[in-house]
Amino acid sequence: MNERAPNGPASNQDVRDTYITCNEVITFLLAYLSGELPPEKEHEFERHLAVCPSCVAYIKTYRETVKLGRAALTEGPENAPAELSSELMSAILGQRS
Amino acid sequence: MASATPVDDEASLVAQLRAGDEAAFEQVVRSYGGRLLAVARRIVGSEEDARDVVQDAFLNAFRSLDRFEGNAKLSTWLHRIVVNAALMRLRSRRSRPEESIEEMLPTFLEDGHQTHPSVEWGESSDVLLERREVRELVRTAIDRLPDTYRTVLLLRDIEELDTGETAEILGVTENAVKVRLHRARQALREQLDPCLRRDLRKELV
Numbered sequence: 001m002n003e004r005a006p007n008g009p010a011s012n013q014d015v016r017d018t019y020i021t022c023n024e025v026i027t028f029l030l031a032y033l034s035g036e037l038p039p040e041k042e043h044e045f046e047r048h049l050a051v052c053p054s055c056v057a058y059i060k061t062y063r064e065t066v067k068l069g070r071a072a073l074t075e076g077p078e079n080a081p082a083e084l085s086s087e088l089m090s091a092i093l094g095q096r097s
Numbered sequence: 098m099a100s101a102t103p104v105d106d107e108a109s110l111v112a113q114l115r116a117g118d119e120a121a122f123e124q125v126v127r128s129y130g131g132r133l134l135a136v137a138r139r140i141v142g143s144e145e146d147a148r149d150v151v152q153d154a155f156l157n158a159f160r161s162l163d164r165f166e167g168n169a170k171l172s173t174w175l176h177r178i179v180v181n182a183a184l185m186r187l188r189s190r191r192s193r194p195e196e197s198i199e200e201m202l203p204t205f206l207e208d209g210h211q212t213h214p215s216v217e218w219g220e221s222s223d224v225l226l227e228r229r230e231v232r233e234l235v236r237t238a239i240d241r242l243p244d245t246y247r248t249v250l251l252l253r254d255i256e257e258l259d260t261g262e263t264a265e266i267l268g269v270t271e272n273a274v275k276v277r278l279h280r281a282r283q284a285l286r287e288q289l290d291p292c293l294r295r296d297l298r299k300e301l302v
Contacts, residue, residue: 021209
């Protein structure tokens with residue numbers, strides 16, 4: 001018979017597998033934030049975050065980073081959309097002929 | 098003469114473009130040109146390159162009008178053409194020395210804890226962004242990212258392309274886009290953190 005025996009009771013390995021580190025949380029953060037983790041992994045993330053203020057702060061500042069990046073390149077007077085110069089307008093319209 | 102008003106009847110505008118109507122071309126360039134120039138500037142960096150990119154992109158767009166599908170938005174279609182033209186320009190001159198992304202990523206102890214535990218920043222992004230020097234700091238930090246990562250950050254977080262579109266435009270897998278985006282955000286966060294964290298915030302003020 002080729003089939004392996006069905007899973008028995010939880011082994012030490014199973015217990016170790018449920019423990020994740022800050023390294024894993026931060027490495028797989030994008031998948032977590034995008035809701036792409038399998039439910040059991042997501043549960044492990046939440047257990048970790050419940051006891052790890054450092055990872056909670058990391059996630060908060062990671063999200064702030066995304067907002068800062070977007071705004072720094074699109075907002076403020078230095079990013080106000082410029083009108084095309086008349087030279088560029090003429091160059092664009094002239095090149096069609 | 099057409100003015101820089103929003104385009105509210107795209108279908109008829111596209112029909113006019115296809116018929117070779119000069120006023121319609123001018124209206125398109127006036128309505129979308131400024132925004133597209135800003136997109137090109139974000140990707141290629143220099144004003145001169147950005148102008149060339151926009152010029153090339155409009156030329157391409159006008160030549161390939163027959164490939165514009167009526168169910169897409171004209172602004173979205175033009176945006177993609179400019180992004181493509183800007184990326185081509187970037188590739189053609191990619192030679193600047195770059196720092197390795199690995200050097201910019203967070204580090205961990207052997208037991209998996211962060212080498213430097215994270216703390217929240219002193220102020221929210223909304224408050225921080227009111228300061229010009231913070232916006233400047235963020236732009237400088239984005240500019241320091243290696244091009245491979247900076248490009249993905251720009252396309253996903255700033256130009257708001259989705260993962261599939263970004264993968265297609267860059268010719269890489271969706272998984273590569275996700276990995277690069279996450280690393281780019283992490284590297285950006287690492288650079289900003291020393292200036293913005295609550296316990297060391299004085300440096301920037």
